[in-house]
Amino acid sequence: MTTTAERATATDEAAPVHKKKSKKFSPWGIVAWLVGLGFFFPVFWMVLTSFKQESDAATNPPTLFFTPTLDQYSAVFDQGIGPAMLNSVFATGMSTILVLLLGVPAAFALSLRPVRKTSDALFFFMSTKMLPVVAAILPLYVIVSNLGLLDNIWALVVLYTSMNLPIAIWMMRSFFLEVPGELLEAASLDGASLWRSVREVILPLVSPGIAATALICVIFAWNEFFLAVNLTAVNAQTMPVYLVGFIAGEGQYWAVLSAAATMAALPVILCGWFAQNKLVRGLSFGAIK
Amino acid sequence: MTLTAETESDASQSAVAERVRKIREAQDTGVSRAEGWRRRGPLLPALIFMIAVTQVPFLFTLYYSTLSWNLVRPGSRQFVGINNYVAVVQDRQFWSVAGNTVILIVGVVLISALLGLGIALLLDRAFLGRGVVRTLLITPFLITPVAGALIWKTTILDPNNGILNWVLSLVGIGPVDWIGQFPLVMVMVELIWQWTPFMMLLILAGLTSMPRDQLEAGRVDGATAIQLFRELTLPHLRRFIELGVVLGAIYLVNTFDAIFMMTQGGPGVASANLPFYIYQRAFLGFDMGQAAAMGVVVVIFTMIIASFALRLIFKSFSGKEEAA
Numbered sequence: 001m002t003t004t005a006e007r008a009t010a011t012d013e014a015a016p017v018h019k020k021k022s023k024k025f026s027p028w029g030i031v032a033w034l035v036g037l038g039f040f041f042p043v044f045w046m047v048l049t050s051f052k053q054e055s056d057a058a059t060n061p062p063t064l065f066f067t068p069t070l071d072q073y074s075a076v077f078d079q080g081i082g083p084a085m086l087n088s089v090f091a092t093g094m095s096t097i098l099v100l101l102l103g104v105p106a107a108f109a110l111s112l113r114p115v116r117k118t119s120d121a122l123f124f125f126m127s128t129k130m131l132p133v134v135a136a137i138l139p140l141y142v143i144v145s146n147l148g149l150l151d152n153i154w155a156l157v158v159l160y161t162s163m164n165l166p167i168a169i170w171m172m173r174s175f176f177l178e179v180p181g182e183l184l185e186a187a188s189l190d191g192a193s194l195w196r197s198v199r200e201v202i203l204p205l206v207s208p209g210i211a212a213t214a215l216i217c218v219i220f221a222w223n224e225f226f227l228a229v230n231l232t233a234v235n236a237q238t239m240p241v242y243l244v245g246f247i248a249g250e251g252q253y254w255a256v257l258s259a260a261a262t263m264a265a266l267p268v269i270l271c272g273w274f275a276q277n278k279l280v281r282g283l284s285f286g287a288i289k
Numbered sequence: 290m291t292l293t294a295e296t297e298s299d300a301s302q303s304a305v306a307e308r309v310r311k312i313r314e315a316q317d318t319g320v321s322r323a324e325g326w327r328r329r330g331p332l333l334p335a336l337i338f339m340i341a342v343t344q345v346p347f348l349f350t351l352y353y354s355t356l357s358w359n360l361v362r363p364g365s366r367q368f369v370g371i372n373n374y375v376a377v378v379q380d381r382q383f384w385s386v387a388g389n390t391v392i393l394i395v396g397v398v399l400i401s402a403l404l405g406l407g408i409a410l411l412l413d414r415a416f417l418g419r420g421v422v423r424t425l426l427i428t429p430f431l432i433t434p435v436a437g438a439l440i441w442k443t444t445i446l447d448p449n450n451g452i453l454n455w456v457l458s459l460v461g462i463g464p465v466d467w468i469g470q471f472p473l474v475m476v477m478v479e480l481i482w483q484w485t486p487f488m489m490l491l492i493l494a495g496l497t498s499m500p501r502d503q504l505e506a507g508r509v510d511g512a513t514a515i516q517l518f519r520e521l522t523l524p525h526l527r528r529f530i531e532l533g534v535v536l537g538a539i540y541l542v543n544t545f546d547a548i549f550m551m552t553q554g555g556p557g558v559a560s561a562n563l564p565f566y567i568y569q570r571a572f573l574g575f576d577m578g579q580a581a582a583m584g585v586v587v588v589i590f591t592m593i594i595a596s597f598a599l600r601l602i603f604k605s606f607s608g609k610e611e612a613a
Contacts, residue, residue, distance in 0.1 A: 029416025035408055036422035039482065043428050045452065046440045058443075058450040102338055105331030121332055128343045130595040133543050134564040135584035138571050139349030162342040165335060182305050223433045226545045226564070230572060240435045244550070247439065254443050254450075261436035272431035273424055283490050 043269075050259035057255035072259035076246075081263060083235075084242035087153050088267075091228075091238055092221040095160035099217050100210065102161070103168040108202075110169065111176035122173070129166040137230060144231055153236040159227050164217040171216065171282055175209025176202075212282025215275050222268045239264040347588070353581035360575035373582035382558050383566070383583060387590075389473055390562040394541045397480045398534050404481065405488025405533065406526075412489070413496045430486040438550035441479045442468060472552045472560035479547050488533045495529035496522070542591060563587050 049057050051068040110122055140159070141150075149155040179202055203210075225240040232241060243264045247257060272279055357369040377383055412423060429437065445452050446467040454464045468475050499522065507517045545564045548554055554561030554569065561569070563583070571580035 026414065026416050028411055028414055029419075032408075032411040032414075032416060032422050033418065035411065036425040039486070040425035040428055042437070042440050042445060042482070043432060045444055046436070049444060058447070060450045061455050062444075062450070062452055102335040106335035109329060109332040121329075121336060124336070125339065127592075127595065128339055130539055130542075130591055131343065131347065132564060132584070132587050132591055134545075134567045135350055135588045136343065136346040137568070138353060138577055138581055138584065139346040141571075143346065143349070158342060162339060165339060169335065182309065219431060225433075225435050225549075226543070226568075229549075230568075240433050240546075243433070243435055243439070257439065257443065261433075261439055265431075265433040265436040268433065269428060269431045272427060276424060276427065279427070280490055280494065283487070283494065 043265075046258050046265075047262050048258075049255055050262045052255045052258075054253050054255045057258070058252065072256045073263075075256050076259045076263055079246065081239075081242065081260070084237050084239050085263075087156075087232075087236055088222055088239040091153055091156045091160055092218050094157045095164065095221050096214050096217040098157065098161040099164045099168045100214060103165055103172055103213070104203075104210065107169045107172035107176050111173045111179075122170075125166040125169050128162075133163075133226060137227070140227075141230060150231060151233040151236045153232075155231050156224075156228060156236065156238065159231075160221040160224060163224070163227075164220055167220075168213045168217055171213045172206070172209055175206045175213075178209075179205050208278065208281065211275070212278040215271065215279055216282055218271060219268050350581045350584050350588075353577055354585050356578045356581075358576075358578040360577060369578070373578045374586070376579060377582045377586055386558050386561050386563055386566040389558075389560065390542075393473065393477055393480070393544065393562055394538055396477050397484060397541055398537045400477075401481045401484040401537065402488045402530055402534055404485045405490075406492050406530070408485065408489045409492035409496055412493055426489060427486045429483045430490075432483075434483065434546035435550050437483060438479055438547040441475075441482075442551045446475060468552055469556070472555065476547050476551055476560055479551065480541065480544065483547075484537055484541070487537065488530075491529045491533040492526055495526045499525050539595075 050072055051070070052063065052066050053069055053071065056063040056066040106121075106125075144150055144152075144155045147155075222238075223240065224238075225244075228238045228241045229244065232238065237245070243260050246260045354373050355368060355370055356366055357372065358366045408426065412419060412426075443451070448454060448464050448466040448469070451467075453467065458464070503521055504517055507521060512520075543564055544562055545568065548560060548562060548565045552560040554565045558566060564587075567580050567583050567587070570576050570583065574580075
């Protein structure tokens, strides 16, 4: 009788004796693996193709076994990927730093018991995100051009900051809300030692949240294309723009295109993989609070 | 000694409580102006920055939309009032592109939310290598959109050498020119591939934050898995799904990279969305006035939809806090 009852309420995790075995061979687990591999496949294929000779790259049926070569990567480097890489690093890094400098204080202010106007401010920040970039690109182009900043990386720095700031404030606010209320209010009341109490007590508590926010900013800034392609030409081009320029030149040469695409995408992919848990926390905290 | 310690901690506790009470009082009656500004102070740099960088250009867009201004004809700039808007409203291509945009956003958001839900449910169970699978699954969200679109266009969807046609040929289906024949659908497929991980992560966060004891109690009471899902899981997940939908829609309104890379909006404007169409007008056609007018119209549409969306987020949040 006990056995029947056990079986009746058994789930995957029920009987400890069989736990490991059913964990390994759970059919849903296999489905999950298939789905995961399926979603990953295009990226896998991109990296694989980047190691092929061109003759192996665009074939029917697709070549799975071939002698790998680094020729494509050296071709990409020969074409001068360095400046584009530096530009991307600079634009991404600087804009993320600016986002944190502007956004952390703002999120802090918004997470205190709201003064009458602060919820309006939050609404405003979110609403700027909803305005399509395309509506502002024309005057942006004209303004940037008149300021002599066309093809200057600083234009992108400023614009990426404005692009990421709303989401960053929203995410960091949700992390600040996690801090016990008394700490926040005590900090805001302490006047002269406000900065110290923030720095020594509160920031360490929210630093994982700040890291998660920074990661999201890095992802969006590095991958941004629309602003970069319209506001830069040769000197300030970022990796996505470089990649597109590569296509115009190389046309149907899939292997070298794959190599360029891999170089363009790899930094952020690696960042996201290694900081995966932070990324998940960041995204989900926006949801939980 | 114990007594003194207790009174001391009592004293400090009541001091904090006193402060909190004073703040709440001040809250209700309106904080003193100085205090209010000090509270808002840290907010100002970010606020001023955003106003300068986003609102000022938009004001210019409004101004440009009242001009007849083509960049290749310098000196032809003149005020024409609402002529551009009239032209936009009469432009059939504009409305067809607007339709594409709506189809694209709604389709991608709905399908990727559904897929994300399914995959999150799969990942909610423990199995061997779950962490690896999650790593694999978030990759499409991380990859540079133009790189991803490039890979889809060339290695997967190419009529002659693409993987998809090769797989289909194994079951006897002839080569299909996917991008040529179904441009908008293919762009949507690529976007769904890219955004499903995002939805999945959000919903997975919702699933892991759900209290298990309710589910256990339900199971003991004999509820079926479907009943449990519908009555317990889904309501809890609702705000996560809503957040995913709203955030996804916000980003998808601006979709540009995939269209630029895969179809250039073609054939004709069959797969163009509003950002791409405006881009064509402005940077390829150099018609600034028209493009500006279209931009304003897009903003108006977006604001209408966004005001509903923002109400949804805030309502959902405050509702949850009250319930909690």
